[in-house]
Amino acid sequence: MLIFRRVINSFRRSKLEKEIDREIKSHVEMRTADNIAAGMLPEEARREALIRFGNRTLTRERVTAVDAELAFDTFWRELRYAARQLRRSPAFTATALATLILGIGANVVVFSVLNAMVLRPLDVPQPAGLYNVVHKQQGYDNQSYPDYLDFQTKNSTFSDMAAYRIETAGLSTKAAAYKCWYYRVSGNYFDMLGVQPALGRFFHSSDEHGPNSAPYIVLTYDFWRTHFDSDPHLIGATVDINKHPFTVIGVAPPTFHGNEMFIWPAFWMPIVDSPTNEGTDFLSWRGAHNLWILGKLKAGVTPQRATDNLNAIARELARQYPENDESARLVKPGLIGDMFGDPARSFLAGIMVLAFLVLLAACANLASLFAARTADRSRELAIRLAIGSSRWHVLRQLLAEAVLISVLGGAVGTVFSAVLLKALTRWQPFPEFPIHVTVSPDPKVYLVALLLSIGSGVLCGLVPMRQIWATDSAQVMKSSGAGTIVFRRFTLRDLLLGVQITLCTLLVTSSFVALRGMQRSLRAPLGFQPQGVLLAETDLHMGGHSDASSTQIQKRMLEEAGRIPGVTSVGIIDETPLGTGGSSTMIYRMGTTDFRPSTSAFGAKYFSVSPGYFEAAETHLLTGRDFTWHDDATAPKVAIVNETFARAMFGRASALGQRFVMGDKDIYEIVGVVENGKYDSLTETPWAATFFPLAQNPESDTSLIVRSPLLPDEIVPEARRALTQIDPSLPFVFHTWTDALALVQFPARVATASLGVMGLLAAMLAVTGVFGMAMYSVSKRMREFGIRVAVGAQPVQLMRSALSRPIILLLSGSAAGLLLGVIASQLLAQIVYEATPRDPLVFAGVIVTMALLGLVATWIPAQRALRVHPARLLREE
């Protein structure tokens, strides 16, 4: 590869010039000495020598010019020669290119996603030292506002700390109303991140003077552009948020979408403001763990020191407020704490390793191909060596071919992945959530792609090096042309192929496990029946209603919806199970006096439902009764619990008529028990859950469940008309319950899809690998086979010697891969529902797949071995 030499040359140019000067000096000195010997005076002798030599600078320049010109020429010549060689064997070139495009393309895609989600810092002016401060207990990451204030004022390790919550609200102008996602942030939020407004101003901590003191919002650039037509006069105008007036004071720059990578808000509001009638009691309630803290470390402070510092504060707080357990843990920001971050990071790292292994497998394949090609060209190479070409020169030529093909494959692979990534960036998986997956490749990605390409090229090209070094040209030309290759020993190439088959089986096993899990999760009992249900979701706060007045409106919604023709049942729940929300609370046994987490019986999910909800959701009531509208504020408090709840508290005894206490010391009587269900995720272990009547536990969040045998499209217009006549200002989101479940199935779907793609890639590479090896070994042994047929060998015997090695590799590799797959499934179980390889179907699937792969890969070589025609073969040789 002369490109390397060229690069080195430009470095050693000055060295070359020094060398030329030295040579010229020695030349002039020798002539001077001769001149003196011929009788000249030293002075004169030197002058004559210099004149004879002529212009020394010009000579030096001409020598270096030769150097540059030749290097460049040779580089192009080698490249052109390499291209010609590759064109001459299109099948080889196409196979190699396809392998590389897939291998490098897969790596570029996975690396881009990894880069966007894990490596790239937050897109803010000074991203260094930013951390989310979350609760120590995983899955319980949020902090409370009073804790935030204490952490912020008492710490000595952070330069600043901001708090934020992510919420939805209805934003309305005179012209229209929208449901928006937005952040409620502490006043110092923008100042801490160092963001400057594109228009107007931001709010600051100096604007905060207690609850509802700063009714301002700052719009994101995108929202301002799409919803307000980039109107510069909007600054200072008033818009309604949940029917409360707020002034638009500024617009953020186009690149700033908040500090969470995937949830892009429409606007920001000071956290001290409340857009609802509920008041802002969470600002003073230490138990309300419902916000995120983002802190910026002081320069030179390690995360560990900061964590220790915050935990010392937390211990102090725990002494003061024993009913709460405060703690702090630092996590990398951008992925909603580590709720999403942790599984996403480990999954991505896993996929990256897999992608890299796939590329290694691809390189192993290519290396075998190159080695085979070198062996086939051994006569040509021997001739070139014999007529005086240096081994290094021949090697350089092969390397040029390998690198040319890998860079070409890498370039095409990168273009494909860039297109794919662009599409992924534009893709909004869930229209009702502002989730953006920005994974556009950046220079780092292109650099990685280039390095991977060159690396694979050099790796593949170097494998034939030993062959070239060992070539004895005389020997090769004397023999029949085919290089003598020992077929007895297991070689490095066999090992590579074995590893590759293992990897392929591992990936195939994982994708089967994931697929089965997906299939099972679709049929898993959810504790409700999403098919045939249309959801109409809204938050009554957006219409300016208080929690207390919500119940009346919800009653009217049920009445109106129930009247729609074709609707069989209706019900309301505050947040559907497996939705985005869902709260949990501590449950205490009767007689508890000291209410703190450690004295509770257990934690339970809780929901508020209307009478008829269970029937509409098809959640089976196992015993007892449903709620009625008479279970209202004036009646004794009642609850319906699920089986897990009943069993955990009362064992085998009947739960009906039993009572329990909640943290607010209210006593509830159990009037019914319903079947278990899934509440947060498909992979969760069964949760205890309790349901309260809406009339006793009013909620503004409203999910109206409309069950009907009709198609959703047939009901939506009717439902919209019926519901908007109750309150035209309420924004409703209509979708089927099945669609709404897409979000919880998303991680499993992504895992299944990416494992499937990786598995497919690995399978293709395994096929080409086994095929290449079998084909090569058959083609090298045609003569031997011919002789054996001539002396009476049976086809079976031929097959055995031709294919025994690929098949041994296939069998042992598959067994190892299956074993690894069993181990890997335990990791997979965190993402995919009931991932288990102890599933006869998975086993059968893997074995059939590998057998098919083997069959496909060895079919043609076997045919070729069987069609050996001894007479013709021997004649040809």
Added chain:
Amino acid sequence: MARNDLQGSLDLLVLKTLSQKGELHGYGIVQHIQKASDELLSVEEGSLYPALHRMELNGWIRSEWKVTDTNREAKFYRLTAAGQKELQKAEKSFEQLVKGVRAVLRYA
């Protein structure tokens, strides 16, 4: 064409010199060609050194810094196998050139 041929003859002279003398430095090559040609041919240093460098890069000759008989350091050049072959080619093509030119001159 003409330039190539002239350059070709310089290459030929250098290669031949090296094949005769085995190992020689630049100055020695100049001296040898002058002496061997009965002072008819004089090689310009400004052309010689670029040519030597080019031939070295082409793999026809190899160089090495050594000390001369007069205890002076100089860069010595020697022929490689590829250079030997190149020399044969160059001799052949030169003979053909000479034959061709002579034929043209004799044409009446």
